[in-house]
Amino acid sequence: MSEENKNVADALNDIFEDDPAKKERDKEIAKYEKKRQKAIDKEQKKAAKKAAKEAKEAEKKNADDEQENKEKSSWSWDKAVAESSADAKAETADKSEEASQKETSEEAAGAAKSESSDKTAEAVNTDSSEEVYNEDGELDEKALKKQLRKEKKEAKKKEKAEKEVNIVKDLIFLCIYIIIVIGICWAVLTFVGQRTExxxxxxxxxxxxxxxxxxxxxxxxxxxxxxxxxxxxxxxxxxxxxxxxxxxxxxxxxxxxxxxxxxxxxxxxxxxxxxxxxxxxxxxxxxxxxxxxxxxxxxxxxxxxxxxxxxxxxxxxxxxxxxxxxxxxxxxxxxxxxxxx
Known part of the structure; x- marks a missing residue:
């Protein structure tokens, strides 16, 4: 009787391994795991760009604040690198765990898929709790696109705000330049020479x-x-x-x-x-x-x-x-x- 149960179990495993629905889900998981990785890479690049910009702005400040700003910029950069490294390690561990669970049972694969779903939603937009997977555990294309559009819109708003700040800075520098030129002209006409008729x-x-x-x-x-x-x-x-x-x-x-x-x-x-x-x-x-x-x-x-x-x-x-x-x-x-x- 024990031998028969074993044969039945092996037959069921063969059936599940050849299940087209399971293969399709595994393919979807692999596909959107790749998208999640791209989203993570994008966040890392944004963090690095932001840290570099903060370092550049810190150099323009006066000597009293320069050291403090450099320390903040350095801290921000180290934090971004540490977070990036931690995410990469966590991702590697998740992939290993997912592969192991897929080989043992379908239930473990479902758990790995659920975890991947949560992390994908977090990578796409850390400021939003909106899920990109439906109740059946399948990736929701519409939700993902909506999430990406929202993130892109927020990025444009941020970029616009930064441009406005840069315009104000340029105007300030222009005013300072004009004042300096006027001062030089006044000094020349007062102490060096002047035009007369x-x-x-x-x-x-x-x-x-x-x-x-x-x-x-x-x-x-x-x-x-x-x-x-x-x-x-x-x-x-x-x-x-x-x-x-x-x-x-x-x-x-x-x-x-x-x-x-x-x-x-x-x-x-x-x-x-x-x-x-x-x-x-x-x-x-x-x-x-x-x-x-x-x-x-x-x-x-x-x-x-x-x-x-x-x-x-x-x-x-x-x-x-x-x-x-x-x-x-x-x-x-x-x-x-x-x-x-």
Whole structure:
């Protein structure tokens, strides 16, 4: 009787092994086990990408927070790797257990299939408890597709939020850049030089009304004005009106203009004066009709259009102090492009 039972059991096992429904279920399990593995790989890649991005953002922060952010990024990365390794080990163990149970009995295979179902649902979307297997233990295609669509939608929302954050950061960096550029321009115009425009004909034929010039403000910070330099200075206490003239007399010198319009420096005729447009008329000598001795850091200036210029010959202009000189006119942009002699 015992021998007959054994034969019956063997026959039943052969029948179950050749059961097409069982083979189909095993095929479905293998198919969606592969999908589960892809979902796990996708989660691992997302975790690695997120950790790398956090590390990059941490580098942009200030020195006080840099170390702390690096530790957080490192911790996140180690955690992701540890979780990934644990999932991989668990998956390997599950597959081994499933294979063993399939070889022993159909009931063990059903249990392995149920466990695989739960893990597949968790890998597809860890934030949702929606099952992708129906009550019969078979994979529900519609539920799986719905789960994947939901996950994809959430990923797009997250990506959109990250893009908005990046746009805000770019705008902040752009504003900072503009502020820096404006600051540099202000510093150049305040301390290095500035653009100005000539008004009037007191410096013709060297300069004419409407000429655009560049004024060097730094030169006299490191040296003193020289004879025949073309300089810019304010008219008295008026900070909005500026004169542009040529230096004739230097500190400590005595300046005098005779009746023939000849300029004398320390009782000697001025040499090298090739800039005067014409001889100075007798009635245009002004205060220089008598000897003028210049004090420390004082300069005597004239316009090149000697008979049509308000300069040191006029009492309300007088001698120019070095501290009042804004700078030297060095370059002309319009009206004859080039260096000013």
């Amino acid at each position: 000539v008004s009037g004909e007191s410096m013709s034929n060297t300069l004419h009304s409407g000429d655009t010039l560049w004024i060097d403000k730094l030169e006299y910070e490191f040296g003193s004005p020289k004879r025949f330099d073309v300089v810019v200075f304010p008219y008295g206490d008026d900070d909005e009106t500026f004169f542009i003239k040529r230096i004739i007399g230097l500190p400590g010198e005595t300046v005098y203009i005779d009746e023939d319009g000849v300029i004398y420096i320390n009782d000697e005729p001025l040499e090298g004066d090739v800039y005067g447009r014409e001889a100075i008329a007798s009635d245009k000598r002004g205060v220089a009709a008598e000897e003028i001795t210049l004090g420390d850091d004082e300069y005597f200036v004239l316009g090149d259009n000697r008979n049509n210029s308000r300069d040191s010959r006029v009492e309300d202009v007088g001698n120019i102090h070095k501290k009042d000189i804004i700078g030297r006119a060095v370059f002309r942009f319009t009206g004859g492009f080039g260096k000013i002699e």
